[in-house]
Amino acid sequence: MAKVEQPKVFLALKILSPIFFLVGLTLIILAVTVLADVTRVMDVETRFPEMACLTPGVFILFLSIPCFVMGYAPKINKIAIKTAKYVQQENYDDLTDIATTSAEITKDAVTITAKAIRDGVSDTKYCKHCGALIDRDSKFCSECGKEQ
Numbered sequence: 001m002a003k004v005e006q007p008k009v010f011l012a013l014k015i016l017s018p019i020f021f022l023v024g025l026t027l028i029i030l031a032v033t034v035l036a037d038v039t040r041v042m043d044v045e046t047r048f049p050e051m052a053c054l055t056p057g058v059f060i061l062f063l064s065i066p067c068f069v070m071g072y073a074p075k076i077n078k079i080a081i082k083t084a085k086y087v088q089q090e091n092y093d094d095l096t097d098i099a100t101t102s103a104e105i106t107k108d109a110v111t112i113t114a115k116a117i118r119d120g121v122s123d124t125k126y127c128k129h130c131g132a133l134i135d136r137d138s139k140f141c142s143e144c145g146k147e148q
């Protein structure tokens with residue numbers, strides 16, 4: 001099978017996700033260590049440098065999550081496919097058994113349905129006494145001779 005080139009967007013997201021993560025984390029750490037001053041009062045104005053650092057820090061950190069998930073989506077899918085293949089091979093006998101049973105159930109259901117359709121469209125009926133297939137408008141059974 002030919003190797004398909006990975007779209008550039010995945011590469012960009014792959015590169016961006018750790019950058020966002022590190023930048024966000026650095027901003028948060030900076031905000032809660034260097035810029036945070038517990039001796040100051042809880043005030044928007046005095047806490048401005050800290051908040052100005054913390055808010056984008058949290059935002060950028062959270063932004064790294066979708067970037068990471070999307071950037072590694074092809075890899076995650078590959079792992080999922082490999083896992084599915086492994087599970088399939090590992091449970092081959094059981095899965096074959098399930099598939100065979102399902103096929104038999106389907107076959108029986110289809111047979112019953114087909115029979116019902118055939119009976120519905122044909123001008124035949126079953127004898128009340130012996131169960132033989134006879135003409136719909138016949139007064140006596142052609143097999144057992146009993147009246148319908």
Ligand SMILES: [Zn+2]
Binds near residue numbers: 132145146
């Ligand atoms: Zn009959």
